[in-house]
Amino acid sequence: MQATRSIRLPRKLSACRLIHNHSIIRSSDPSGRTTSFGFRTVPEESKESLVKGVFDSVASKYDLMNDASSLGVHRLWKDSFVDTLKPGRKGPLRCIDVAGGTGDIALRILDHARENYADRETTVEIVDINAQMLKEGFTRFKKTMYHNTPQVSFHEANAQELPASQFKNDSYDLYTITFGIRNCTSIPAVLSEAYRVLKPGATFACLEFSKVNNPLLSTLYDQYSFTVIPLLGTILAGDRDSYQYLVESIRKFPSQPEFAQMIRDAGFSTGGDFDGGAWTDLWGGIASIHTGVKI
Numbered sequence: 001m002q003a004t005r006s007i008r009l010p011r012k013l014s015a016c017r018l019i020h021n022h023s024i025i026r027s028s029d030p031s032g033r034t035t036s037f038g039f040r041t042v043p044e045e046s047k048e049s050l051v052k053g054v055f056d057s058v059a060s061k062y063d064l065m066n067d068a069s070s071l072g073v074h075r076l077w078k079d080s081f082v083d084t085l086k087p088g089r090k091g092p093l094r095c096i097d098v099a100g101g102t103g104d105i106a107l108r109i110l111d112h113a114r115e116n117y118a119d120r121e122t123t124v125e126i127v128d129i130n131a132q133m134l135k136e137g138f139t140r141f142k143k144t145m146y147h148n149t150p151q152v153s154f155h156e157a158n159a160q161e162l163p164a165s166q167f168k169n170d171s172y173d174l175y176t177i178t179f180g181i182r183n184c185t186s187i188p189a190v191l192s193e194a195y196r197v198l199k200p201g202a203t204f205a206c207l208e209f210s211k212v213n214n215p216l217l218s219t220l221y222d223q224y225s226f227t228v229i230p231l232l233g234t235i236l237a238g239d240r241d242s243y244q245y246l247v248e249s250i251r252k253f254p255s256q257p258e259f260a261q262m263i264r265d266a267g268f269s270t271g272g273d274f275d276g277g278a279w280t281d282l283w284g285g286i287a288s289i290h291t292g293v294k295i
Contacts, residue, residue, distance in 0.1 A: 035185050047185045048129070048158075054242045055101075055130045055183075061237045062102050062136060070209075070286065071224075077282050078108060078178065081207045081289055084280070085174065088113025092121035093173040096197060098159045098190075099180025100126045101133025103140045103152075109176070110146055120151070127155045127162070160189035162197060170199045178207040182253040191266035198294045204268055208259075209250040210281070210288035217284050225250070256281070256288050268292025 033044045055062075067074065087093050087109045097106045106124040113119035128134050134154050146152045157163060159177070175194045184190050194204050212218040225247045233243025254262065260270055260278035270292045271277030280289045 044185050051183045052130055054245055056132050060132075060136065062133065063104070064236055073283065074179070074287075077207060077287050078105060080282065081105070081176075081178065081205070082108040082112050084289060084291075085109075085176070085203065085205055086112070086116075087174065088117035088119035088122055092119055092123075094171065095122065095124045095174040095176065096127060096167070096172045097124050098127045098175065098177045098194070099129075099183070100124075100176070100178065101128030101130055101137050101154075103137030105176055105178050106137070106152060107140065107144065107146070109174075110151055123151050123153075125153050125155060127157050127159065127167075129156065129158050131156055159184055159193060160186055162193050164196075167193075167197050169196055172198050173202050175202070175204045176206070179209065181206055181208055182249050187254075187259075187262060188266065191263060191268075195267045195294055200294055202294050204263065204292045204294070206259075206263075206290045207287060208253060208290070210253065210259075210279075210285050211255045212285045213281070214284050217286075221286060256285065256290075259288075259290060263290060263292045266292075267294065269295045 034041050035044050035047050070077065082105065087095065093113070095106075095109055097109070100106055103126055106126050109124050110122060113122040126134070126137055128137075134156060138154055141147050141152055155166070157167070159180070175198050177190070177194075181187055181190055191204075198204060212221055229247050230240045230244045234240040237243070253259070256275075256279045257273045260273055263278070264270055270290075275281045275285075278290065278292075282288060
């Protein structure tokens with residue numbers, strides 16, 4: 001697993017070439033453990049580098065990618081996500097935003113705290129395994145009042161194994177992860193680390209593409225996803241395959257009740273298994289907000 005690096009300007013990583021078929025990739029991994037990479041089955045040890053290749057490829061057009069995947073409304077979903085959490089309402093928070101390389105959630109957190117509660121002490125540590133994504137976030141923050149202040153910092157680290165020397169037990173008031181957890185090799189490992197670093201009583205919050213419950217909407221969204229989004233990837237970014245993976249990864253992610261149970265299995269307390277309880281559906285379940293409290 002990769003060690004953390006606190007960075008100002010991340011080094012450039014070369015993109016991996018993806019193997020574009022739907023077969024199992026053979027590996028010398030003696031454990032034989034496999035996981036999904038979109039609709040493909042790959043050895044666990046391979047997924048991290050494959051996902052890294054995707055995000056190296058799309059980093060400079062990440063917002064465009066989310067625009068394509070969400071019909072442009074991901075920006076509204078992110079606003080709703082942060083508004084729901086109300087950072088700064090009860091005083092300054094120490095936040096960790098994981099898989100947050102481009103910085104859009106961190107910026108929303110800091111703006112919400114400042115604009116609504118005159119809070120200039122809340123801090124956000126942005127963590128991402130991908131240096132190219134962090135580079136995009138660093139560039140974004142250079143245009144804001146938070147650049148070169150203690151309110152924001154950037155760290156290259158693996159969500160599944162946050163180095164305990166830097167990300168200490170019981171340290172954070174809020175853990176956020178947005179459109180990122182589905183790309184991790186082991187979701188339980190990510191949730192376990194989230195539980196470890198949060199203070200008792202602190203909040204885990206995840207915004208992720210989810211399962212559409214309405215059959216008509218589900219059919220329309222599937223048609224859009226598998227036909228239009230890869231085409232847009234080709235036209236707008238010259239990269240059909242990365243966009244195809246991202247569509248497939250959404251379909252492989254657990255349903256709302258399944259993910260809520262995973263959050264509880266990690267030790268968190270959640271609401272009941274219904275929309276408005278353990279999760280809140282957005283646009284009929286195209287995306288969902290999940291929250292849990294460390295007990």
